[in-house]
Every structure is written in C-alpha cells, then in structure tokens.
Amino acid sequence: MFESLGRTVARHPRLTLAAWAVVAVVCALLALVGVGGQNLFDRLTTGEPVVPGSDSARASELLAQSDTSGASLTLVVQGVDPAAEGLADALEPARADVADVPGVVSVIDPFVLPEGVENPAAAPLLAADGDGFLVVVELDPALADDAEDAALHDVEQRLREVPAALDDVSPGATGLVGGTSLIVSAITDQVERDLTTGEAIALPVALLIMVLVFGGFLAAAMPIVGAVASIAGGLGALVGLSYLMDDLESSVVNVVTVLGLGLSIDYGLLIVSRFREELGRALGDDEGRSARRRRGDGAVVTALVTTMGTAGRTVAFSALTVGVSIAGLLVFRQDILRAFGAGSVAVIVFAVATALTLVPALLVLGGRRLARPSVLARVPGVRSVLARTADVASEEGAFSRLAARVQRRPWWVMGGSLAVLLVLASPLLHVELRNSTTQLLPMSSPQREFVRVLAEQYPASSSPSVVLVAQTGEADAAAAVPEIEALDGVASVDPPTVRDSVVVIGVRPDSTDPGGAVAQEVVQGLRDLDLPFDAWVGGQAANQIDFTDALFDRAPWALGVVALATLVLLFLMTGSLLVPVKALLTNAVSLSASLGILVWVFQDGHLSGLLGFESTGGIETYVLALVIAFAFGLAMDYEVFLLSRIKELHDAGASNDESVRLGLQRSGRVITSAAAIIVAVFAGFVAGELLVIKEVGFSLAVAVLIDATLVRLLLVPATMTVLGDLNWWAPAPLRRLHARLAITH
CATH class of the missing domain: 3.30.70.2740 (Alpha-Beta Plaits)
Incomplete structure (x- = not known):
C-alpha cells in the first residue's frame, strides 16, 4: 500500500503539488475570510467550560432563559x-x-x-x-x-x-x-495575536534546526511546506467544526494549530531523513555527490518507494497512535474537550496526509540534488558545524556509544532515571484544578483590570460569585436566606429577586477568589441544604466542581480505551507482549514528571516573572486533560520512531542488545531533531499572553524535552537491555495472531 502510494506520487509530483496548493488556499480562505462575512475567529466563543446536564449548567441555562435585559x-x-x-x-x-x-x-x-x-x-x-x-x-x-x-x-x-x-x-x-462583549472580544483577539506570535517564532526556529539537521535549505524547507499546508487544512477543518458545534472555544484554534505544526514537521523530518539515507544508498557515495537529477530517475523512485514502505509506514502508524491517544478526549462529556479531540484528530489527518503525499512530491522534484552537499557546506565556519549536525548514515556514532554505556549499567541507569522522574512528578501531589475566566487574560489587559476594579470597589454592582437558582416563590426563597447566611464561608446574601419563572439568590463568599476554597465550600454547603424546593447552584466554583467531577468520572474510560488501543497497536507492530506494557509504564512516569513541573511553575508561581503570568492558584482543568492526551500521544510518536528501527534490525537477525544500540543510532538523530523542533514550536506559543495557551505550550514543550532525552535516550534502552530477549516474547496464540495481522515493513 505505502510502496504503491510512493510510486503514484513519483509519477505525478506536480499534480500532487497543485492539488495541495488548491486545498491549502481554499482552507486558508475559509478560515481567514470566511463564509457570509464571518471568518473562523468571528465564530469563536469564550467563557467557562461547562458540563452539559450538570447542576451548574442547569443554573446557567435558567439564568439565561430568565434574563430579559439587553x-x-x-x-x-x-x-x-x-x-x-x-x-x-x-x-x-x-x-x-x-x-x-x-x-x-x-x-x-x-x-x-x-x-x-x-x-x-x-x-x-x-x-x-x-x-x-x-x-x-x-x-x-x-x-x-x-x-x-x-x-x-x-x-x-x-x-x-x-x-x-x-x-x-x-x-x-x-x-x-x-462588559461581557468586550471580555469575549479581548480573549478571541488575544487568541489571534498569540497564534501569529507563536508561528512567527516557531517557523523560523524550526527551519534553522532543520537546516542544521539536513545541511541545507532545500531539504529543510520541505517539512516546513508540509506544515504550512497542514496548518491551513487544520484551520479549514475548524471552520467546519464551528458549524457542527454550538460553541467553539477560542483556545481550540491555538492548541490544534500548534499540534498540527509540530506533528507535520516531525513526520516530514522523518520522511526526508529516510529518503536521503535511501537515496545515498541507491546512488553510492561518489555518484551521489556528482550526479544531476534526471526525469524519471530510477534511483530517486527506488529511494522514495523504499522510504514510503519504511518511514511512510512508521509515520502512518505513529499518526494512528497519536490520534487514538487524543481521540480519548471524545469520551468526556465536556464540549470543550470534545472540540479539542475532534479538531486535533482532523489536523492529525492533514499532518499525515502532507507527510505521505506533499513532502514525497517535493522529494521527487528535488531528486538527486538532495544527495549532494549544500552550498552552505562550502562556507568554512558553517561547514564545521554541519559536519557535526547534518544527518549521516552511520552504523556507529554518538547515539550508539551512549546506548553502549547505558547497556553496561542498565539497572543503575533505569533506577536513576526513574528516581529523577518521580522527583519531578512530586508537585503533582498538591495539584489544584481551576476553571478561570478573565484570569486567563494577560495582566496588562484592560478587561482584566476592569473586572478587578469592579469587584474591589463596587461589590454591590458586581455579580455574586455563587448563585442559587430556585423554582419557587419569592416568600419561600426569602425564608431560606437565614439558613444560607449561616453556612460556613458566607459573607452576605443578596435579597431574592424574581426573574420570570425562577427566583435568584446571590451568595457572596468571604473571599474575593471566585473559584477558591472558600467559594467551593459555600457551593458544597448550598448543595447539602435540604431545601423545600428545587434549586441549582451556579457560578465559577460550582462549575469548577462539576467539571472536575465529570473529568474524573470519565477518566477511567478514556484512559482504558487509550491504553487498550495502544497495547493492541504496539503488539501488532512488535509482536511482543512486554514492549507495549513497558511503553505504557514509561510514558506514564514521563507524563507524571511533566505534569509535576506544570504544577510547580503555574500553580506554585515559580518562573511567573520570566514567563510573564500571574498564578490563578491552580491549573486549568481542561489543560490537565489536554496535556495528558497530547503528551501521551507525542510520547508514543517517539516510541514508534525508536521501536520501528529496533524492530527492523531485530527482524533482520540482530541480537536484542545490538538492535537497541543500532536502532538508537539510526533513530536518535531524528528523534532529538524532531523533539528540538517541536519544543521550539511549543515554546513559541509560550511567548503568547493568554494563560491557558502558555500552560499548554509550556507543559507540552517540557513533556517532549523529558521524553526525547531522559526517557528515549536512557530509560528505554536501559529497560530493553534489562528485559533482553523477553522484549520479544509473546504466548504462542498471540504469536500466531501477530503472524496474520502484523503491521510490518
């Protein structure tokens, strides 16, 4: 299948390129110009993420239905x-x-x-x-x-x-x-500005890293072209999603875009790197340095077909594992998590499609020039740098030597790596979850300042942070006020007001933090009251409690589905029972370390001055879910990159230790280069000012950095060395099943 796709693209590279140009332009126009005068950013909304059918959501619905004011x-x-x-x-x-x-x-x-x-x-x-x-x-x-x-x-x-x-x-x-309209506008405008800022930083840095990896601009530009087309396609998909969903949260655009950008470059990097390796093998060193591209060049076609049958298959398998990880978000009830899941799956489809069609078409058009040294290699100072960074097809090198050192003391390396990861994960023990609103805006935002001044100087004119919405008469509601005033944490209670078919009682906690511990205590106290009428509790703290409860209620299902799918996919790839289990466990520890650092920075407030934010006292609830889904998917991405090479060598007859050592040598440069690029991409979005985007960008950059260094270069080789030949063990029935259904090169 993948070899056939490679031959097809090789026969029609210009047609493939033209088709992608049309798709990218149409999708970009849909997103930036829009339909009927509304572009993508006009269709975005913002507000507290809610749980459909929850107590707080019902309170919000009744308040909205009974509000007759303009x-x-x-x-x-x-x-x-x-x-x-x-x-x-x-x-x-x-x-x-x-x-x-x-x-x-x-x-x-x-x-x-x-x-x-x-x-x-x-x-x-x-x-x-x-x-x-x-x-x-x-x-x-x-x-x-x-x-x-x-x-x-x-x-x-x-x-x-x-x-x-x-x-x-x-x-x-x-x-x-x-006012509400200006707050919404401030957040959506900030999303657009942060998106521009992130891409302006990420794309040049990514290009520079790939120039160092490939030794020239021609090969380096190809994954970037694929990434640009993928981003355009992803934005177009989000336009369609905005019509399918009642409310598309503004931050979905940034998060989905940064994921598409990172994955597109990752996949393009793997394809281009393997193609250059195969082209050099097909041409031979001497011919590769001097030959010019010829139309219908058999060496180029052979290299592309081999690349598609190996790296292309790995890319597709990797995209499948990442997609499965992120699709776990669709299990949750919260609309915002479902939007993140659906949008991310759409952009993953575009990322893998560009890597398997657009980038190969560019490779065919580049032809033998990709095997020749770049003009940059003639510059004396640059030449010495590229000699150390540009990709090389060598059986021995820095990564194989590192693996050999790890294999001499695998138990020590494994124990030390786990100890470091567990220490980094320790702040996770005191994590607090928040559902913030205007606190997500930068500290310099006029709307954030407006809300602060209103709450501090005009408390009677500001809305109460906790609201009881009751279906009863005004007299019955008034009779309940003394009982409400007696609750712990209540500072005052507003007189009941009749609004259409409901009575609204504003409750003001003895705290200015609308989502803090005092407000949450008041919400729980209100819900525990035995009132003689139907009532629902709304407000930030109530919504925060409901969102967190719903998250943990569905989390076992989401994690179970993702874990099972990952085990099955990795088994079909490796034929092993232990390697998939090992992958799940190491990824879980790595993910915990990343979340621990997230809590240490954004909840505890460390690095707030450097990163330019003010801690809300917790981590945004849906950010936790996003980081788990995305970071796990990216970890599986690099796991597949590494395992595919190790498995390829083991199938060719190499021993377990030799497969691990040479597999790390052949994939280590790609993994570290891809990780450096994706860290740069995520770090570019940390430069934005919207807090939720900072949290996502920072945590994913840290997750990738930890995974591509401590985990892939040390922990995985150590554990695979300790397990030895058990890495490839499976019961006889599963071996027969793998023989029939295996996903192999």
Whole structure:
C-alpha cells in the first residue's frame, strides 16, 4: 500500500503539488475570510467550560432563559471625587450623547438619581474608596445581532470620551470600559495575536534546526511546506467544526494549530531523513555527490518507494497512535474537550496526509540534488558545524556509544532515571484544578483590570460569585436566606429577586477568589441544604466542581480505551507482549514528571516573572486533560520512531542488545531533531499572553524535552537491555495472531 502510494506520487509530483496548493488556499480562505462575512475567529466563543446536564449548567441555562435585559457596557470612572462641585453638570452632555445612540434604552449613573450621590440608592455606583463612579448603559434586548454590535461599538467609543469631558472639573480623570462583549472580544483577539506570535517564532526556529539537521535549505524547507499546508487544512477543518458545534472555544484554534505544526514537521523530518539515507544508498557515495537529477530517475523512485514502505509506514502508524491517544478526549462529556479531540484528530489527518503525499512530491522534484552537499557546506565556519549536525548514515556514532554505556549499567541507569522522574512528578501531589475566566487574560489587559476594579470597589454592582437558582416563590426563597447566611464561608446574601419563572439568590463568599476554597465550600454547603424546593447552584466554583467531577468520572474510560488501543497497536507492530506494557509504564512516569513541573511553575508561581503570568492558584482543568492526551500521544510518536528501527534490525537477525544500540543510532538523530523542533514550536506559543495557551505550550514543550532525552535516550534502552530477549516474547496464540495481522515493513 505505502510502496504503491510512493510510486503514484513519483509519477505525478506536480499534480500532487497543485492539488495541495488548491486545498491549502481554499482552507486558508475559509478560515481567514470566511463564509457570509464571518471568518473562523468571528465564530469563536469564550467563557467557562461547562458540563452539559450538570447542576451548574442547569443554573446557567435558567439564568439565561430568565434574563430579559439587553447587552450592556459599564464605564468605571477613576480619579474623580463624586462629590466634586460641577461634576453632575459636566457629565450631563456626555450622558445625553451616549443615550442618543440607536438601541440604548438606559444610561444610569449616580447623578440621575434624586439628590445625586447623597441618595442611598447611589451607593452601588460609587467607589468604595470614594475615588470614582460607574456609568451603566443598557441596550434594547430586541435588537438584531448586527444592530446590537453596531450599538455596542458606538457606546464603547462614546464612553471612552467621557473622562476627557470631565477634565475641567476633575483633571486627570481616567476610565475603563468593560462588559461581557468586550471580555469575549479581548480573549478571541488575544487568541489571534498569540497564534501569529507563536508561528512567527516557531517557523523560523524550526527551519534553522532543520537546516542544521539536513545541511541545507532545500531539504529543510520541505517539512516546513508540509506544515504550512497542514496548518491551513487544520484551520479549514475548524471552520467546519464551528458549524457542527454550538460553541467553539477560542483556545481550540491555538492548541490544534500548534499540534498540527509540530506533528507535520516531525513526520516530514522523518520522511526526508529516510529518503536521503535511501537515496545515498541507491546512488553510492561518489555518484551521489556528482550526479544531476534526471526525469524519471530510477534511483530517486527506488529511494522514495523504499522510504514510503519504511518511514511512510512508521509515520502512518505513529499518526494512528497519536490520534487514538487524543481521540480519548471524545469520551468526556465536556464540549470543550470534545472540540479539542475532534479538531486535533482532523489536523492529525492533514499532518499525515502532507507527510505521505506533499513532502514525497517535493522529494521527487528535488531528486538527486538532495544527495549532494549544500552550498552552505562550502562556507568554512558553517561547514564545521554541519559536519557535526547534518544527518549521516552511520552504523556507529554518538547515539550508539551512549546506548553502549547505558547497556553496561542498565539497572543503575533505569533506577536513576526513574528516581529523577518521580522527583519531578512530586508537585503533582498538591495539584489544584481551576476553571478561570478573565484570569486567563494577560495582566496588562484592560478587561482584566476592569473586572478587578469592579469587584474591589463596587461589590454591590458586581455579580455574586455563587448563585442559587430556585423554582419557587419569592416568600419561600426569602425564608431560606437565614439558613444560607449561616453556612460556613458566607459573607452576605443578596435579597431574592424574581426573574420570570425562577427566583435568584446571590451568595457572596468571604473571599474575593471566585473559584477558591472558600467559594467551593459555600457551593458544597448550598448543595447539602435540604431545601423545600428545587434549586441549582451556579457560578465559577460550582462549575469548577462539576467539571472536575465529570473529568474524573470519565477518566477511567478514556484512559482504558487509550491504553487498550495502544497495547493492541504496539503488539501488532512488535509482536511482543512486554514492549507495549513497558511503553505504557514509561510514558506514564514521563507524563507524571511533566505534569509535576506544570504544577510547580503555574500553580506554585515559580518562573511567573520570566514567563510573564500571574498564578490563578491552580491549573486549568481542561489543560490537565489536554496535556495528558497530547503528551501521551507525542510520547508514543517517539516510541514508534525508536521501536520501528529496533524492530527492523531485530527482524533482520540482530541480537536484542545490538538492535537497541543500532536502532538508537539510526533513530536518535531524528528523534532529538524532531523533539528540538517541536519544543521550539511549543515554546513559541509560550511567548503568547493568554494563560491557558502558555500552560499548554509550556507543559507540552517540557513533556517532549523529558521524553526525547531522559526517557528515549536512557530509560528505554536501559529497560530493553534489562528485559533482553523477553522484549520479544509473546504466548504462542498471540504469536500466531501477530503472524496474520502484523503491521510490518
């Protein structure tokens, strides 16, 4: 199958290239221009990830259904004494200007009330420290979407001009304009900026690493071309996914893109590296240095067919194992995890498709030039560097020597590696999970500052962090208030308000952290109350508890499916019973170490200054699930790269220790190069400012770094040496099964 695909591509390289150009351009246009005036980024949403059917989700649904108010924006005026003489008169023209915007139904500030700031009803609109006030603008709820967007834009612009209008009365007045629409816009805009930043860093660094690996730009550019086409295809797939799902979380775009970029380059690197090895073998050293490419070149076709039958099969198998690992996210109930799973599987399909068709087509067009030294090799200083970094087909080298040292003391190496990994994993013992909202924005974000100021200076105007939504009468709800006030952690309870068919009771915990331990204690206390009516608890802490419970409820199923599929696939590849089990155990320890470092950095706050973030006191709940799925998949990626070479040598008659040693030599350069590239890709996204993207990028970069060094270069060779010939053992029935179903070169 793979050999036939190689022959087909070799016969039609330009047609293959043209087809991919069309696919990439169409997908890119769909994502960046869109359909009906909406591009991909216009269709993204943001908010707390919820669990469909949960207690907190039901509370949110009832609140949304009973909310008859329109969209609103709020101006926080700072640096102003509300009692300043002439302030009310100075504000009046600005208020009238805002009220004239089509669609505005009310403009409220302390000065529209009788007696102004002296009226007790004005207190919620006045800053607690006496240094500012609020202007709240509400729109008509019946506005169409386009009219509402236009009205929000006009109101925002006019509210921003209010502080300047007060300059004669209160020089130095400043303002912050905020609201739900602006918070959503801030997050989605930050996603787009972070995506651009990440790619601007990752692609040049990846190209530089591949120039060092291949010794020239021609071979190095081929995986990059495949990655660009894969990213375009992945973004196009996300456009389709946005129509299939009600809400597509904004961070899905960044995470899926970075995965596609990394895998595309990994797979392209493996294909190009093996092709150059096979082409050199087909041409011979002397001819390979001097010959020019000829149309229909038999050596080129032979090299490509052999590459597709070996590395191509490995790439397809690797993509299958990565896809299975990430598809485990589809088992969960949370829409955001299902979106990550579906989007990632789609981009993996594009990554493997470009590696098996587009990159081979480029190799055919490059032909024998790929076997000749690059122009860079003629530069004296560069030549000495490339002599140490460029790929070489050698049976002995740095990796085989490293494996030989490991094999002399395998027990010590295995024990030491495990000890280091367990120490790195230890912070995982005190992990806290969070579902943050505006805390994900960078510290410099005006919307994050707006939410902070509103909570600290205008607590009565800010929404309570815990909400009880009850289906009962106002009198019955009021009767329950004393019982609620008596709960541990409750600072105050808002009077019950009737909204359509429900009564809403706002509960304010004795803490400013909406997802912290105090808020969670209040939620649990509310849910434990024996109320005489149906009630649901909502808010960040409630949603956080429900999300975590649902995550751990389905985790055994997801892990079981992934583990079983991985065992089966690796058995079909190796024919061994122990190698797949060993792979699962070593990957689990490696993954735990990566998560431990994630907790140490982002929960405990270490490196916060260097990485530019403020700890929320925990790890985002869905980030934990993503890192487990993605890091396990990438670990299996490198496991397959290494095992395929070891298995190839063992099948050819080499002993176990020799297969491990030479297999590491033949695959070590590819694995470390691929790991360096993917670390650079993930690290590029750490440079973004959205916290959840920082967490994912950092943790996956660390996971790949640990796996490609400590695990692949030390732990795996040590364990395979300790196991010896048992590596290839399987019961007789399984050996017969493998003989019929084996996935081999």
